[in-house]
Amino acid sequence: MNTLLVNVIGLALLAFVIYWFWLAKPSKGTKAESGKITIKVANGVYSPAVIEAPAGKPISLSFLREDPSPCAQKVVFADLDISEDLPLGKTKTIQLPAQPTGDYRFTCQMQMYQGTLKFI
Numbered sequence: 291m292n293t294l295l296v297n298v299i300g301l302a303l304l305a306f307v308i309y310w311f312w313l314a315k316p317s318k319g320t321k322a323e324s325g326k327i328t329i330k331v332a333n334g335v336y337s338p339a340v341i342e343a344p345a346g347k348p349i350s351l352s353f354l355r356e357d358p359s360p361c362a363q364k365v366v367f368a369d370l371d372i373s374e375d376l377p378l379g380k381t382k383t384i385q386l387p388a389q390p391t392g393d394y395r396f397t398c399q400m401q402m403y404q405g406t407l408k409f410i
């Protein structure tokens with residue numbers, strides 16, 4: 291009986307290891323394959339905070355700001371020299387020109403909100 295129990299535990303561990311290392315992929319960015327995505331601005335986080343988009347194509351990001359604090363008022367793409375005001379409770383769409391592959395951070399003006407745009 292003991293051997294059986296050990297085997298069952300062993301199998302369970304093995305299944306867990308397989309799941310952990312091969313099946314549970316680390317959460318990657320949300321894909322914006324169509325080049326369009328809406329990002330919610332609330333509670334100190336952009337959701338999604340990591341966005342993947344195809345390099346070499348213009349994309350359009352929509353921000354829906356639900357956080358009334360002045361902190362969330364602007365979104366800044368420092369690398370792209372783009373800074374836009376986000377109206378409260380309305381969707382603001384920002385067009386970004388085509389970019390080469392790479393990671394581009396976007397933040398609020400105080401950098402408390404942080405997000406990454408990955409062109410892949």
Ligand SMILES: [Cu+2]
Pocket residue numbers: 360361362398399400401402403
């Ligand atoms: Cu801020």
